[in-house]
Amino acid sequence: MTVTTIHCADGFELGAYEASPSTTAKGAVVVIQEIFGVNSHIRSVVDGYAAEGFYAIAPAIFDRLERDVQLGYTEDDMNTGIELAFQKLDMSQTLSDLQATVDHAAAHGSVGVVGYCFGGLLTWLSSCNLSNVSAASAYYGGGIPDNADMTPGCPIILHFGEQDAHIPMDSVAAFQEKQPNLSVHVYAADHGFNCDQRDAFDAPSAAQAKERTLALFNDALSA
Secondary structure, eight states, rough: OOOEEOOOTTEEEEEEEEEOOOOOOEEEEEHHHHTTTTTTHHHHHHHHHTTTTEEEEEEEEGGGTSOOOOOOHHHHHHHHHIIIHHHHHHIIHEEEEHHHHHHHGGGGEEEEEEEETHHHHHHHHHHOOOOSSOOEESSOOOTTTTTTOOOOOOOOOEEEEEOTTOOHHHHHHEEEEOOTEEEEEEEESOOOTTEEEEEEEEOOHHHHHHHHHHHHHHHHHOO
């Protein structure tokens, strides 16, 4: 459980939080943050995947704007995160930085990507645009239905909450119509149901989604 540096294509040094399993890694998992940065919750997610036998790493994708962003879940924090993610961050540069992270993680085996909220959208975009991604699991990524015409280059599962006002169920249904061969799971939960620091946390949904993600990663990433 350490802070490390990812060397990006243009020479920029991106901060990241990483954790390694106690035995030889059976693959690598790139964890993509929510709009709140690589905060204590995202670090706990990284630690969780390491405990399951994977090398895991979360790049601090806001570092190009502001170093070491760690927000909470107040309304002010949410507004700050939304501004950083959707108004200030350059998406093409972010995907390039994620490619550098995937390449960094590949030293530990085949790479899976998992992301939440804004990171869920980036997970979908990564599965469709990046190389060397062997599997992906996208949690309630706003904007995914708007990018339904893309084609993922690896196995991917997607998780949505039926109570999520940010991602209406009719848009999820439209996405499924365009992508009938993908595994799309809908839970009796709200946006952010995986985060145990938010009021929307739903333990049964989080456990089921994690179980499905681990099944995918164990199958696709293990040698």
